[in-house]
Amino acid sequence: MSDRRSFIVGGALLAASAWAGGRDSVRGIARWHTLGPLPPGVPAPNFRLFRLGGGTMSRDDLAGAVNVMTFWATWCGVCRTELADLDELATEYAQRKDVRFLAVNHEGGGLGRRQVERAVTHYQDKTGLALPVVMDDGSTSKAFRVRPIPHTVLLDREGMIRYVHVGRVSASTVRAEIERLLEGD
Numbered sequence: 001m002s003d004r005r006s007f008i009v010g011g012a013l014l015a016a017s018a019w020a021g022g023r024d025s026v027r028g029i030a031r032w033h034t035l036g037p038l039p040p041g042v043p044a045p046n047f048r049l050f051r052l053g054g055g056t057m058s059r060d061d062l063a064g065a066v067n068v069m070t071f072w073a074t075w076c077g078v079c080r081t082e083l084a085d086l087d088e089l090a091t092e093y094a095q096r097k098d099v100r101f102l103a104v105n106h107e108g109g110g111l112g113r114r115q116v117e118r119a120v121t122h123y124q125d126k127t128g129l130a131l132p133v134v135m136d137d138g139s140t141s142k143a144f145r146v147r148p149i150p151h152t153v154l155l156d157r158e159g160m161i162r163y164v165h166v167g168r169v170s171a172s173t174v175r176a177e178i179e180r181l182l183e184g185d
Helices: 003-030 077-092 113-127 139-144 171-182
Strands: 048-051 056-058 066-072 099-105 133-135 151-155 161-166
Touching (some): 048 139, 066 171, 077 099, 113 133, 139 151, 151 171
Antiparallel strands (some): 151 161
């Protein structure tokens, strides 16, 4: 191929790449608000979670209380330490009917519900985890736009997302947020 022809072909490829990159950048900017987790100030999405031993729960089951939902997996080391802290915190609020904790297992890996249930039950038996655990088939995590775990969301009594933590959150932070929500924020 002649130098002139190589120059023209190279220029055309460069122009096509620049055009495609620009198009993708514009699409990304237009959808930027959908790429992160659901932000505070929006209602919790509808969802369906599976209870250990059978049955389901939905957003309606959380109504009327401050809810702490943490998305986790048995293989996640950071999740384990956060769960232990949240388990202790849940004990502090155990007598209150207006505060609930929910550990949403997001095991992933293509496991079936029975396999996940066995893994979660084994984890509870091994660690003594007392938090209520439900299993996510992936749809709830997707609805909340959960990417890395742990991912903790606090909902107010009306089901609005008020606090979002991507990554480990301390029990003292969650306690302070619960108290603000109980006071009416």
